[in-house]
Amino acid sequence: MHAPELADVVAAADPDALADWLHHRALPADRSHALARLPRAALRALAGFAATDDTVELLDSVDDELAARLLRAAVPADSVRLVDALDSDRGADLLRELDEDTRGRILTGLPAERAAALRALLSWPVDSAAAHMVPETLTVSPGATAAEAIDTVRTRASDLRTDARTGAYIFIVESDGRLAGVVGFRDLVLAAPATPVATLMDTQVRTVAALDDAEDAARALDAYDLVAVPVVDERGRLLGIVTEDDAADIAAEEATEDAERQGGSAPLEVPYLRASPLLLWRKRIVWLLLLFAAEAYTGTVLRHFADEMEAVVALAFFIPLLIGTGGNTGTQITTTLVRAMATGQVRLRDVPAVLVKELSTGAMIALTMALAAVIRAWTLGVGPEITVTVALTVVAIVLWSALISSVLPPLLKKIRVDPALVSGPMISTIVDGTGLIIYFMIAHATLSQLQGL
Template identity: 65%
Template sequence: MKGPGLDVGVLGVLPVRADHLDSAAAVDKWLRSAGSVERIRQVGAMSRDKLARFASLLDASTGPELLGSVDPDLATRIVRAAEVTQSARWLEALETDEAAEVLRRLTNSAREKLLAQVNESQALVLRGALRWPATSVAAHMLPDVFTIPDSITAAEAEALLRTQSAQVRSRARAGALIYVTDDDLRLTGFLEFQDLVLAQPDQPVAELSSEDPVWVRPTVDAEQAAQSLVDYELAALPVVDEHRRLLGVLTADAAADILETEATRDAERQGGSEPLEVPYLRASPFRLWRKRIVWLLVLFVAEAYTGTVLRAFEDEMEAVVALAFFIPLLIGTGGNTGTQITTTLVRAMGTGQVRLRDLPAILTKEMSTGFLVALTMAAAAIIRSWTLGVGPQITITVSLTVAAIVLWSALVSSVLPLILKKCKVDPAVVSAPMIATIVDGTGLIIYFWIAHATLPQLAGL
């Protein structure tokens, strides 16, 4: 956000770096000229000493402003670098979900020290947010919302909302919605502020509110809840307990953050690595090693069976040396086919477009597509075999194998992500390297089976 009259230089280059600031006023001016990306880049690059000095310049206004505009990992670093009392004041000013996200990343002792400095009512709210699993929607909800009973009139509701306005700190993010409850405090509906303002003073709230609102339980997965909010085009998604009492709401901007984070994690898993959890430039070599090495070792072990398959068919390759020429081509084709399907399918699953019940339609679509791809790739294999001059028998073997591997890869890649999802395993683990590894060994077995059926030289082996 750029303030009026501030010169941010050519192409948005800031005239002053954050680590060169020397006063609270300078920090305030820098914040007004630096967008969130620039803030993250400059503050994230600071050493521990520079960050501590920079944090000491933040005040009750600039501290929450900065923390609310950077990623949770960097916000946690800033909180650690500042004095405990100073950090506590910043957390009090943050929205509950943002403050809880920072607290989750601290050690138990550091968290308790901070909560001891936070005012009692806010500390109670934060402890309530921290008791939910980090992956649940309740961990991301805002507990402060406007609520009114359905038994009062519009005029009485307006008066009640005025008394609530001091307590509802999150009204700017929760949207222009008021939630309606019955005598047992169960959620019955909602209405917009403008509907209440335009209503007749004596009109009952029950007549103004909607019926059967969409809601979720607090333990529902945050990504699933965020996708529901998007699907139903809601401004906020109510979170209720087992008695349907309102606990809080998931806001649209919180849902967008959740979906963006999950999309990034899925993309990283699809590349055969665990999510970094921090921006790439702040990831140390050790973190990168730790996130990548497990998958690499798993893939190494899984890939070892490819060598076992080759050894099992050693005699066949000695009898027909030309078979070895096409091994890289065949396993590469199978892996590429599977990667295309899993990448598309996992993303469609992540956005709620497909579920296990859609498996018949998915199989029909992918196997039909696979058949067309198989014909095309078989034709390409014939041309390649002809250019190598391996003869008609090897050409037939290779073209049939390419077609069979493409169809096999399409089948495996269509079914596996959905089965994993059903087994409560993140389907994103069916990464490009993993699907290629699965198809490699099985593709070789298919290759040599077809070779046995088509090549007289292999009779008796």
Template identity: 75%
Template structure:
């Protein structure tokens, strides 16, 4: 006998959509609190089912869905909804979140939704969309509480109360009250707690802190998020080039930026362009498109390794045993470089290393590499001895391993900060790339040392 509850409350989202019952959507949201689970189930819905979900869900539930699933999936839901319905949902969402979702839409559907929004709201979102996607301003909340300088604590509280509706559901925007002049230039800041506890008649000029940490609108979003985190702030003001207050970057936005950047760095370090969608939603064609360019570039770059081997063909014919150690040597160089770049790129992402720190990085990594070189050289000596290739070749291999480890450490320590200075993402110095660079140069080092140590190669 079936369970009557399963009929009243469908378990799967596709069954919920089939009921066309708003209460069933509400119940599904209650039973599926985790954003990842909601996204996973929504991603399986067809276009028609998504349209039915948008038409069925109450405004409150639709907003809950848009706030909890990823931007690409939220945009997909709005794309199939009626523009007026989509506009109603977005109008009740936080501005920064609404802008993130709209940015995922093509120009046509995006403009239709903006046209259906109230003019003031549409203008605010259009302003956010006008900033470069990687800038601090693109991620800011434009609703910031501002008061003029000639205001008392009581007057400021009254103004905060009057403007509370502009904060929407985002209480973070009320953490600070910003004091501005007639031109909206930022003069100072007062914490909400300090304002509430102050004497009603006390002027804000006596309460405000004029040493305000801020970021510029065109600052890189990752750098802005790092600044907010460094000063342990709930929100940080975003200013234009003239010092005018445009909005605030909140700690939640900073956390999202950091997570997104960490994901992109991880994908780049794996030798792939970042995906714009969650992995399970990426088609084989998209994965091919994101990977093939890097693979072709690495293929071309790796081709010079074959050129090096061909150049030293006579040396390998004269001493066949040299070929035994090529995989070992280039693998050691690539592994050494990968360890360094992985550590260094992450340290740079956290703001721990900058270009001016290169001398300190070099000193640290070359000191470490010296110890690693000695250890790996001894391991290489043992390996050469077990293969019975003779003392001359064993010495050649030992010296080459030490030299390649040091060379790899040098290249891997300098490249990431240099790329950062050139405004290129240092994560591009991925494991495959650094291995490719070290492979060919390592072989050149190998045969140069062989020429110097092996009697059989004298005169070649």
């Protein structure tokens, strides 16, 4: 038997039917498509009759913008109830999607301690590790024994929210809040009851600073195969943890944003099918206008060398081929390099190694492409002088493109600019004009017809 449609569930206001619908619609994409089709009145009704656990499950399985839409539609009491039931990091993510007035009303309606925890998360820069952390952690003092630590954990765990997710690690914290070490829960349970926690803990704790980039925190979890990484302030005090779930969300979001930027567009921030034509226009037009302005200098270069093209008309035959080759070469390199930087494989100090690798590869590609250019020139019957000019230009443009494409992304990262901004269209634009200058300079050196121009 098939589960009813979500709209029918809402019309019937049947909590059991919603639970059945969630069971049969386990995929986030199916849930998102159904929830996105509900009008505001239906969203308000859903928030009102559904069991809190079921609504939270639904909110956790859809994107931030769609989940926030349900909170906006809900009556204030329901929105407060749902945010209070959400994990702290998830609740903070959704509150960021709301306007200031709505956010303020929800925070005012929450218990004081809960509201303070969420306000603390919202106070951090959105791209920082602290903005994505879970503030609830299981902690014990270094003076406790294993038995005392287990009793403390048992007592505190019943009061902690389900978002603590700290079953694997118990953090040892000094009286002033500084992180002293960490002990695995399994090690704690297996130790003799009188064993001091200080002798069990690992003091070499992998941590991230509160203001570190969230992507760095996600990378640390992956690199060191951790379940959670603690977030500390400038004095080493434990603020919270970034978990595996958080890291996966951060990595997916960063990968999507990088892909959109490399395509020459600002990140959409909503799923594509829910992006209106107006939003798509806003996200794309600024980049296109910038690229249009940058590309304008290509026309300036062509006008500057108009006499050369008039003297040797055949030079114009190869302009699309040459600038296209340079742009394609640069796009290949930046795509590979930006991804390697995003996964932590390449850092600024690796630039010399990257240059050697890419210029070596570029030399082999340049020779291969030069051979292809010779064949193309021969089929056009342009003569040996122009053939040599085109072949030499292909070599020079490929190497030039490899050089700038290898250096720009790490340099942008160094000055805290997203290297994904060096998109395929941007590299192509840079190479177009400079490639034409290289072409005509080589033509001046190799073609007798251009001597004196």
